[in-house]
Amino acid sequence: MLHGGFGTVEDFSNQTLELSKQLRVAAFERPGHGHTADNNEPFHFATMTQYAIDFIQELGIGPTNLLGWRDGAIVALLLPISRPDLVKRLVCVGGSLNPNSVPAQDQDWIRSGTPSPSEKANRIW
Template sequence: MGDYVDIGPVHMWYETRGTGEPLVLLHGGLDTNASWGAQLDPLAAHFRVVAPERRGHGHTPDVEGPLSYRTMTDDLARFVDKAIGAPVHVVGWSDGAIVGVMLALARPDLVRKLVLIGVNVDVAAYVPQFAEVARLPADSPEFHPFRAVYEAVSPDGPEHWPVVFEKVTSMWRAEPQLPLADLGAVRARTLVMVGDDDVISLEHTVAVYRAIPDAELAVIPGASHVAAMEKPDLVNTILLDFLRRDASPTVMPVRRAATTAHA
């Protein structure tokens, strides 16, 4: 079921499915909730899944001015406060994961568990091939699938695609620039997930995992930046295990040994 809520200047569209503890799904850049097609029903069987589309994405109209991760994080905080009114589990992919971790830092009171799929906190984390893609024009064949989805649902009309495209790709070229040390302030139990052939380097992913206290790591084999689409059964199993259960005690902990010793 889809609906709109006004969040400051943003007329934000969101989809809701299921009942139970609220779980917010955050899509990637230049994408829509369609990217969660393989996750919505399995997650909604256990949670109240709430999937907003950010300003200028999907059914949510664009807002005048540039786009930034900080602006989108502020939008999300207002959305959770107004549309949900309670702490939520957050599952973010790509740009949505960046917004998710920034929300966990800015508003720890709103985030219960946090899943970051294909996340980067530094613009230098992209593999060189993606850095080149981010410099392509709006009519490039590489972006045709994103453009088709946008044009099918955007209330701004097909002619607005180049405007949103420039806002998003300009942001990609300049952001994020979040120091790894800042991630030490994340208090939500966190799972970091990545495809083994992602556009985010594995080295950066491991650095993020190590920077977040007691984070857990999942590398999806044979998958790229869209692991949730390519390996949905595996990704959904890992997501539900993490979201539905407390952390399991391990026999020979090393990284989490101090936490285990004081448990």
């Protein structure tokens, strides 16, 4: 589960309780958010996406279902572009995406509205 900007894992407390009855649920707070220490790093979606990749790899849970809310939804959309092997399904809520905020090689794909390069990212949960 990927929280929104400046959010915490507690943003998902109701969903975590319900989903954990049937699924393994994992959530983390990105550096500079929630209960983590303040840092001087600028917030970039590429950096936040890498934190999510590192988290998934460290737990060994890929391919996994991702639920992202607000900024977390943007991270969830960007993650399978670079690591489709880590994503099984996506649920994105309340995210917005400016094509200019992603790497140039992916901007045409986003503007085209065509399906993701990852078949796994297109399956309905």
